[in-house]
Structure formats: C-alpha cells, structure tokens
Amino acid sequence: MPTIEEMKQAAIAAIEERKEEIIGVARTILQNPETGFTEQKTSRLVQQKFGEMGIPFQGGLAITGVKGMVQGKAGPGPTVAVFGELDSLRVLEHPFHDDVTGAAHACGHHCQVANMMGAMVGVMAPGVIDHLSGRIAPIAVPAEEFIEVERRMRLRDEGKIEFMGGKQEFIKLGVFDDVDMAMISHTSSEQFKLGIGGTSNGHVVKFVQFTGRGAHAGGAPHMGLNALNAAMIALSAINANRETFRDQDTVRVHGILTRGGDAVSAVPSNVTLEWRVRSGNLDALVGNSGKVDRCFRAGALAVGAQLSITNIPGYLPMRNNAIMQELYTRNARELVGEDAVLVRPATHNGGGSTDMGDLAQIMPLIHPYCGGATGTGHGADYVIKDYDTAVIAAAKAMAMTVIDLLADGAQKAREVKATDRPPMTREQYLKFQRERAEVVRFDGANG
Ligand SMILES: [Zn+2]
Ligand SMILES: [Zn+2]
Incomplete structure (x- = not known):
C-alpha cells in the first residue's frame, strides 16, 4: 500500500510523461474558440479524449456538456468532480479569434479542459486509482461567460435551456446530484503560479x-x-x-x-x-x-x-471550502514553492462573477487560479505564455488534492462532506433563482 506522498509522486510522473499531449489539447481549443452553448467542436474533442482514456461519459448535457465518471478501485466513497469550462468569449481584436464568429479565448478557458484532462491522467495512473475510494467525475461545462444574452433567450424560448449559465443549467438538470464536491483551475495573469481564496460578485x-x-x-x-x-x-x-x-x-x-x-x-x-x-x-x-x-x-x-x-x-457569490482550500494550498506550495502561491482572504472580492458561485451555494468546492497568462483578462492581449503553469502545474495540484480527498478510504472527502454547510439545498437554489426571473414592462407615454 503506497503512502499518499508516493501516490502523489506517481500522479505527477504520469502527468509529466504526457505533458505535450495535455498541452496540445489546450492549443487545439485555443485555435477553435466557441462561445457558450455552441461549443460543439470542443465538446467532441472532450468526448474523443475521454474515449481514448477509457473514461465512461455522457454527452449532450445542456447542449454541449460532457460528464465522465471514474471509479476508484479501493471501495465506495464520495464523488469529487474536476471541471473544465468549454466556452470562449467574443473579442474581435484577439490574435486567436474566429473570423466568422469573433469568438476568442480571452479568459483562458482553453487551458481548463486541458488541466482537467491532466488531473485525470494523474489520478488514473495505476499506482493511484487502485488506492482511491469513491469516484472522480471530470465534467466539461458549457457557457460560463454570461454573454450573447439575446441568443440565449432564443434557446430558452425554444426549450433547449432554462438558465443561461452552464453550471446553473447543470444544477437544474441534476447533473451534480451524484457529485459531493468540486474543483476547477482558472488561468490568471497575476504574479503567482497558483492561487486560491477570495470571493466574487x-x-x-x-x-x-x-x-x-x-x-x-x-x-x-x-x-x-x-x-x-x-x-x-x-x-x-x-x-x-x-x-x-x-x-x-x-x-x-x-x-x-x-x-x-x-x-x-x-x-x-x-x-x-x-x-x-x-x-x-x-x-x-x-x-x-x-x-x-x-x-x-x-x-x-x-x-x-x-x-x-x-x-x-x-451568478451568486463564490465560497471556497476551507478544508479543500487548505489541502490545495499545501499541494500548491509543495509543487511550485511557497513564494509562488497566493492565498487570498475569503473576503477579497475580485469584482467578477462565476457560476462556480452558484454551485458553491449547494456544495463544497474550490476555485483556484493558475498563472501563466499575460495581458488583461477579457482583453485582446490576454494570452497564455506559460502552459507549464496554466495547464501542467494546475493539473498536478488538482490531482494531488483529489488524492488527499479520496486516499485512506476517502477520509478527508468524508470530513468535507460532513462539515461543509452550504447555504442552500438544490431545491432552494432553483426556487431562489426562478423568483429572480421577471419581465418589467413600462409605458413611458402613460407613466
Ligand atoms: Zn471570463
Ligand atoms: Zn473565465
């Protein structure tokens, strides 16, 4: 029976060995940007990769989403999801924009599917998966960027979606019903290699x-x-x-x-x-x-x-689970050195919004950041310069955190599940969001 440290080293070695292939996934998606709910090519790539890796999956969730499920071989336990977001923005001046649609990966989401795959390469390595309890669910989620509202309203009117954010719609569809906790790694152009903490609007x-x-x-x-x-x-x-x-x-x-x-x-x-x-x-x-x-x-x-x-x-404000954040932080420091890890106080609000905040209302999760980008997020100059950090280091840190959660009979994951206090149930979340939907009409001529 290997120690947790030995399992982490086995995961790191497996990711390192397939590094070029994993980074290749990010580069392919960069060249094929697609905005929310239109991510057909990206979705097909995820399904192809899941197939190659022997990950059973279900596709076509909220149009383009893909959910995989891998069983740990050491018995039952909680399910930990690792996410990648499929969608791009629209930035017509971006160097890697699509000439027809204007879509461009100006938020670095192309690295997320890759670092999710990388994390799976790590946890599925022979010396690792044999000793994990519970399950690991790699999930490719559509439409995090809340854009093209008029087009999404048409999708809603056609009955194809109800909510316009991918994880919101996944919550409604029940995609997360058999998931107990989750994580994702988002790129950043700030001066750190791996970061965690803080909240969002x-x-x-x-x-x-x-x-x-x-x-x-x-x-x-x-x-x-x-x-x-x-x-x-x-x-x-x-x-x-x-x-x-x-x-x-x-x-x-x-x-x-x-x-x-x-x-x-x-x-x-x-x-x-x-x-x-x-x-x-x-x-x-x-x-x-x-x-x-x-x-x-x-x-x-x-x-x-x-x-x-x-x-x-x-979207709703973000909430990082403290135990998962602590595990992730320790792994990040071990991986890239203490000075290259930024831990923000829980009250730090970066001003943006994410549908990870919605999911955080109903389950424990973390939303770490990985460096490697330069330029301004959502700007024409936001590009990835260091894929080793944005994809490989992020993949390793997530794999190590999954190992912490699911090794030793999934003790840590059970502790997270038992102690986390989500503000809402799934039903309360859906009710709260549905009550916020309204159409206000006003006649200025007879006001
Ligand atoms: Zn963004
Ligand atoms: Zn983003």
Missing part, C-alpha cells in the same frame, strides 16, 4: 428593449419617438446613481448597446441593450438592480417610449 443580467416610433429623420422627426434618446437618458441616469454605490459592496454596473436603430435616415424605434448589475452581497444586488430598472424607466418616461426589461438570474 453576484449579478443580475438584463435584456432591455426600448420601443419608439420610426419616422423620416429629416422630413418628419416630430412624428417619430426616439428610442435611442430614451436609452441615452437611461444611461445618464444610471451614472447619476454611481455615487450611491458603497465600496464594500464592490458594485459594477455596465453593459452594451446591441441595437441602436436600423437606418440612419429614420428615427430609431427599436433599441436594445444587454446590461449587468454586480454586487458582493445579495441585499446590495437586489437594491442596485432596482435602481438600474428605475433609470431605464426614466429614459422611457422622458420621451414616451415603451420599455421592457427582462431580468435574468445571474
């Missing part, structure tokens, strides 16, 4: 539509009703509220105009926006979302336009 996603009346912009503008002006007034009103946002609530309010009119010679009658309200706690989120809705109403009222706001349940 919750958010509300808004699809906003102003409807006015078209008319000849030169000949009869007085006959029109300018929906673009309504939107402009709304944006000014939102900016006028910024002084009310408290620093400790890490509020971010931002958005894009997705349609500003159809022809320059006509008064714009159909104007749409995708908007985002983020806050670090749910009370602030509800309050700030209401303020922003009021601002959109103000725009409609000013010109007498019709307004429709579709409020879509976004």
Whole structure:
C-alpha cells in the first residue's frame, strides 16, 4: 500500500510523461474558440479524449456538456468532480479569434479542459486509482461567460435551456446530484503560479428593449419617438446613481448597446441593450438592480417610449471550502514553492462573477487560479505564455488534492462532506433563482 506522498509522486510522473499531449489539447481549443452553448467542436474533442482514456461519459448535457465518471478501485466513497469550462468569449481584436464568429479565448478557458484532462491522467495512473475510494467525475461545462444574452433567450424560448449559465443549467438538470464536491483551475495573469481564496460578485443580467416610433429623420422627426434618446437618458441616469454605490459592496454596473436603430435616415424605434448589475452581497444586488430598472424607466418616461426589461438570474457569490482550500494550498506550495502561491482572504472580492458561485451555494468546492497568462483578462492581449503553469502545474495540484480527498478510504472527502454547510439545498437554489426571473414592462407615454 503506497503512502499518499508516493501516490502523489506517481500522479505527477504520469502527468509529466504526457505533458505535450495535455498541452496540445489546450492549443487545439485555443485555435477553435466557441462561445457558450455552441461549443460543439470542443465538446467532441472532450468526448474523443475521454474515449481514448477509457473514461465512461455522457454527452449532450445542456447542449454541449460532457460528464465522465471514474471509479476508484479501493471501495465506495464520495464523488469529487474536476471541471473544465468549454466556452470562449467574443473579442474581435484577439490574435486567436474566429473570423466568422469573433469568438476568442480571452479568459483562458482553453487551458481548463486541458488541466482537467491532466488531473485525470494523474489520478488514473495505476499506482493511484487502485488506492482511491469513491469516484472522480471530470465534467466539461458549457457557457460560463454570461454573454450573447439575446441568443440565449432564443434557446430558452425554444426549450433547449432554462438558465443561461452552464453550471446553473447543470444544477437544474441534476447533473451534480451524484457529485459531493468540486474543483476547477482558472488561468490568471497575476504574479503567482497558483492561487486560491477570495470571493466574487453576484449579478443580475438584463435584456432591455426600448420601443419608439420610426419616422423620416429629416422630413418628419416630430412624428417619430426616439428610442435611442430614451436609452441615452437611461444611461445618464444610471451614472447619476454611481455615487450611491458603497465600496464594500464592490458594485459594477455596465453593459452594451446591441441595437441602436436600423437606418440612419429614420428615427430609431427599436433599441436594445444587454446590461449587468454586480454586487458582493445579495441585499446590495437586489437594491442596485432596482435602481438600474428605475433609470431605464426614466429614459422611457422622458420621451414616451415603451420599455421592457427582462431580468435574468445571474451568478451568486463564490465560497471556497476551507478544508479543500487548505489541502490545495499545501499541494500548491509543495509543487511550485511557497513564494509562488497566493492565498487570498475569503473576503477579497475580485469584482467578477462565476457560476462556480452558484454551485458553491449547494456544495463544497474550490476555485483556484493558475498563472501563466499575460495581458488583461477579457482583453485582446490576454494570452497564455506559460502552459507549464496554466495547464501542467494546475493539473498536478488538482490531482494531488483529489488524492488527499479520496486516499485512506476517502477520509478527508468524508470530513468535507460532513462539515461543509452550504447555504442552500438544490431545491432552494432553483426556487431562489426562478423568483429572480421577471419581465418589467413600462409605458413611458402613460407613466
Ligand atoms: Zn471570463
Ligand atoms: Zn473565465
């Protein structure tokens, strides 16, 4: 019976041996970026790799998701999931963007499927899997980036999805019902090799539509009703509220105009926006979302336009499980050295949002970061320079943490399961999110 340390060394050696192949997966996905719920090529690649590795899997979950399941050979125990996110962003100026769709891996998710595969190479090594109890579930999840809202609303209307984030939809589908805890490694361009800790913002996603009346912009503008002006007034009103946002609530309010009119010679009658309200706690989120809705109403009222706001349940704040974080931190330090590991306090909020936060409401998990990127996240210059860190070190650290959890009869995993106190059950989560979904309509002409 090998020691835990010997098992970790066996996993590291197995990953090291197949390093080029594992990094190759990341490079292939980088060259084939696909946005949320359209990740067909990436999904096929995952299924091909699972097949080659002898991992039984189920595909087609929330359109493109893939769930594998590997049995430890030392008896029953909890199930630990290792995730990779399938989707890219859209950044047209990115060096590796798709010419047709504008999709680009400007958040480094192409490294995640690879570091998930790498972790599986490690835990499935002969001197390792024989001595693990319970199960390991590698899961490729669609649509973490909450973008292209209008297209996802169509998918929802067609009955293909209900929630617009991949892990949200997986929770609804029951994909995580036989999973007890989870982990993922996300790339970062900050100055560390491996990092963990901190939280993230919750958010509300808004699809906003102003409807006015078209008319000849030169000949009869007085006959029109300018929906673009309504939107402009709304944006000014939102900016006028910024002084009310408290620093400790890490509020971010931002958005894009997705349609500003159809022809320059006509008064714009159909104007749409995708908007985002983020806050670090749910009370602030509800309050700030209401303020922003009021601002959109103000725009409609000013010109007498019709307004429709579709409020879509976004993500919830992140929560790292303390025991899993401690195990991961120890492994990270052993792997890359103490100075190259960053541990953030649980209260540190980076300002972004992730659907790992949604899953953290119902089960213990960790969301570590791996360095190796340069540039600004979501920017045209965000690229991976050091795949050894972003893929290989991340894979090894996750494999080592799975070993800690599932070796020795899965003692540690059982302890995590017994002591973690998730704020919600799956049913409470679904109820909470469904109650946040609403369509606000306002008639500015009769306001
Ligand atoms: Zn991102
Ligand atoms: Zn990301």
